[in-house]
Amino acid sequence: MPETVFAPWNDPAxxxxxxxxxxxxxxxxxxxxxxxxxxxxxxxxFALLGPSGCGKTTMMRMLAGFETPTSGTIMLDxxxxxxxxxxKRSVNMMFQSxxxxxxxxxxxxxxxxxxxxxxxxxxxxxRVKEMLRLVQIEKFGQRKPEQISGxxxxxxxxxxxxxxxxxxxxxxxxLSALDxxxxxxxxxxxxxxxxxxxxxxxxxxxxxxxxxxxxxxxAVMDHGRLKQVDTPDRIxxxxxxxxxxxxxxDVNIIAGHATTQGETVSIAWADGQPPIIGTPSKPMDDGxxxxxxxxxxxxxxxxxxxxxxxxxxxxVLDIAYLGNLSTYHVQLPSGIVIKAQTANSRRxxxxxxxxxxxxxxxxxxxxxxxLES
Amino acid sequence: MDRHRRHRVGKLMNLRRFSLIAVPYVWxxxxxxxxxxxxxxxxxxxxxxxxxxxxxxxxxxxxxxGFRDFLSQLDFENFEFLATDDLYxxxxxxxxxxxxxxxxxxxxIGFPIAYGMANAPREWQPTLMLLVILxxxxxxxxxxxxxxxxxxxxxxxxxxxxWIGLINAPLTILNTxxxxxxxxxxxxxxxxxxPIYATLTKLDGSLLEAAEDLGCSRTxxxxxxxxxxxxxxxxxxxFLVFIPALxxxxxxxxxxxxETLMIxxxxxxxxxxxxxxxxxxxxxxxxxxxxxxxxxxxxRNEQKMMDADT
Numbered sequence: 001m002p003e004t005v006f007a008p009w010n011d012p013a014x015x016x017x018x019x020x021x022x023x024x025x026x027x028x029x030x031x032x033x034x035x036x037x038x039x040x041x042x043x044x045x046f047a048l049l050g051p052s053g054c055g056k057t058t059m060m061r062m063l064a065g066f067e068t069p070t071s072g073t074i075m076l077d078x079x080x081x082x083x084x085x086x087x088k089r090s091v092n093m094m095f096q097s098x099x100x101x102x103x104x105x106x107x108x109x110x111x112x113x114x115x116x117x118x119x120x121x122x123x124x125x126x127r128v129k130e131m132l133r134l135v136q137i138e139k140f141g142q143r144k145p146e147q148i149s150g151x152x153x154x155x156x157x158x159x160x161x162x163x164x165x166x167x168x169x170x171x172x173x174x175l176s177a178l179d180x181x182x183x184x185x186x187x188x189x190x191x192x193x194x195x196x197x198x199x200x201x202x203x204x205x206x207x208x209x210x211x212x213x214x215x216x217x218x219a220v221m222d223h224g225r226l227k228q229v230d231t232p233d234r235i236x237x238x239x240x241x242x243x244x245x246x247x248x249x250d251v252n253i254i255a256g257h258a259t260t261q262g263e264t265v266s267i268a269w270a271d272g273q274p275p276i277i278g279t280p281s282k283p284m285d286d287g288x289x290x291x292x293x294x295x296x297x298x299x300x301x302x303x304x305x306x307x308x309x310x311x312x313x314x315x316v317l318d319i320a321y322l323g324n325l326s327t328y329h330v331q332l333p334s335g336i337v338i339k340a341q342t343a344n345s346r347r348x349x350x351x352x353x354x355x356x357x358x359x360x361x362x363x364x365x366x367x368x369x370x371l372e373s
Numbered sequence: 374m375d376r377h378r379r380h381r382v383g384k385l386m387n388l389r390r391f392s393l394i395a396v397p398y399v400w401x402x403x404x405x406x407x408x409x410x411x412x413x414x415x416x417x418x419x420x421x422x423x424x425x426x427x428x429x430x431x432x433x434x435x436x437x438x439g440f441r442d443f444l445s446q447l448d449f450e451n452f453e454f455l456a457t458d459d460l461y462x463x464x465x466x467x468x469x470x471x472x473x474x475x476x477x478x479x480x481x482i483g484f485p486i487a488y489g490m491a492n493a494p495r496e497w498q499p500t501l502m503l504l505v506i507l508x509x510x511x512x513x514x515x516x517x518x519x520x521x522x523x524x525x526x527x528x529x530x531x532x533x534x535x536w537i538g539l540i541n542a543p544l545t546i547l548n549t550x551x552x553x554x555x556x557x558x559x560x561x562x563x564x565x566x567x568p569i570y571a572t573l574t575k576l577d578g579s580l581l582e583a584a585e586d587l588g589c590s591r592t593x594x595x596x597x598x599x600x601x602x603x604x605x606x607x608x609x610x611x612f613l614v615f616i617p618a619l620x621x622x623x624x625x626x627x628x629x630x631x632e633t634l635m636i637x638x639x640x641x642x643x644x645x646x647x648x649x650x651x652x653x654x655x656x657x658x659x660x661x662x663x664x665x666x667x668x669x670x671x672x673r674n675e676q677k678m679m680d681a682d683t
Contacts, residue, residue, distance in 0.1 A: 064586060065585075065586075066585075085585075086582070086585045086586050087585050087587075087588045087590055091586075092586055095583055097579050099577065099580050099583035101580060101584075101598060102602070103601045103604075112587050113587030113588050116589055116593075117588060160587070161586075164587070
């Protein structure tokens with residue numbers, strides 16, 4: 001029997017844990033959040049992704065209680081949380097700077113929130129030790145924050161924010177201060193911990209790779225609006241706008257004019273090139289469109305392929321060798337540059353193409369996305 | 374040959390290093406230790422009607438015998454005298470009390486000012502800082518004299534209080550301990566504000582948000598985070614007020630009355646009114662010994678602050 005997929009957002013009977021209803025937040029004349037509505041469900045690992053200044057941090061700070069919406073309501077567990085001050089919310093936050101108290105030991109940092117709840121001493125002690133074990137820093141309990149490494153501080157911050165077992169944990173750029181290798185390891189640990197504790201996580205990040213790795217759903221934001229809210233694979237393979245397609249990963253975007261031909265559309269795009277045949281995800285009108293295609297879905301070959309509808313010829317302009325992959329920048333006679341990516345699956349294979357080589361690029365009818373522009 | 378040269382270079386390096394370290398030591402020796410030894414020597418001498426007004430004086434021309442004779446004439450008589458006359462220990466005690474209370478008042482006034490400055494908009498902070506140090510651009514003596522004008526019976530303070538109808542008859546403030554407190558607090562409160570302000574501006578605002586997030590009210594976050602993290606500044610400010618206030622002479626002699634007992638004033642009177650240099654010297658030596666304790670504590674606090682910064 002197959003395991004049921006975790007997708008409460010597709011179940012109309014499921015009640016969301018967090019609801020943003022037409023939330024707007026203005027700072028003076030600047031609109032940080034613009035009439036935004038969204039549902040986030042229990043046990044989700046939800047990522048808010050966007051460039052700096054897109055409003056993602058403001059959304060998080062409104063959930064924590066450090067900002068109040070200018071209009072609209074935010075519901076947590078069916079309750080409007082606007083009048084509740086931060087210290088009375090069952091929401092905890094892991095700060096980007098970690099915000100560890102420098103005058104307290106690691107142990108006392110983690111115990112800080114529990115002590116405010118006036119729990120009995122032995123209960124606090126048991127909980128702190130459990131948290132230290134959870135993030136694997138049992139040995140450092142008696143150290144001060146300045147005496148441990150950046151990675152360990154990140155763990156203390158996580159343990160401290162989880163100690164009170166909040167309904168919702170907010171993580172503000174949780175891994176941005178770590179170096180790449182450590183960041184990748186920690187991503188998986190973060191997912192493990194989220195699963196173990198069953199806490200709902202909302203993470204703010206500008207790192208798309210991080211968002212794609214950890215999140216069950218990703219919300220792409222721009223200028224205070226949600227561009228798309230979907231699972232990582234849908235965001236990547238079926239972006240709903242050129243903004244999302246461009247923001248996530250690498251993409252070729254070609255502007256053209258579409259004419260519907262039954263199931264497919266034919267896109268006229270450059271003088272002297274045959275039209276691109278694409279498959280739109282929903283029926284669309286004729287007119288101006290953008291055709292987006294990921295470099296890894298563009299095949300590169302020396303001979304003219306025979307089995308594809310879409311093919312163009314060009315010259316290799318640049319090669320980016322990344323070890324596992326090579327990206328070729330191919331310039332067409334019209335001057336347009338298209339990126340194609342191949343996996344270097346064989347070791348020590350001589351490079352098939354070099355600069356100035358004439359090559360063929362080709363892709364299938366369903367490889368790209370047709371976007372109304 | 375080569376080894377010989379290396380040896381010489383090494384020696385030269387040592388010499389250079391030594392001379393570098395020697396600079397602060399020579400400074401301390403010449404400007405602190407030597408004057409202290411002179412005062413200490415005077416405190417062991419006897420009063421005399423001569424110039425200088427004490428005996429014995431060292432006659433180098435008489436050689437070794439003269440030096441032995443000189444040493445034999447020194448004694449601790451003056452220190453014994455200080456112990457027998459209760460004026461002195463009362464003055465010491467009263468000085469400590471006045472300095473301590475002034476320090477606490479300075480803290481009570483200085484901390485809120487520093488806190489307000491640190492939380493003021495960024496562009497206002499340099500101006501506020503300037504306002505705090507502005508009084509130092511005027512001579513200290515002039516400021517104390519103008520306090521006389523403000524605090525006296527016909528002074529501006531009394532006139533103002535009578536004008537708003539709070540009092541009917543002028544209060545006697547000048548020439549009492551209250552005037553001394555006002556003078557000391559007024560003069561030294563910037564020394565309290567500046568170090569506290571320095572620590573508060575370094576305080577990371579997200580720490581307070583984290584404390585609130587973990588269940589503290591605003592007030593609780595202030596006591597649990599802001600105060601402990603500005604402790605070093607508070608301690609530094611307290612010492613910077615307490616140490617000079619303890620030996621303060623100008624303020625008690627100009628603003629204080631006959632009942633104001635402060636050791637700085639006693640010291641002045643012994644030197645200039647009584648011309649009893651040996652007793653004054655003894656008073657100064659004891660004052661220094663009393664001050665050494667808070668000064669050493671202050672230095673240790675500074676050291677800790679520097680360690681915490683690195």
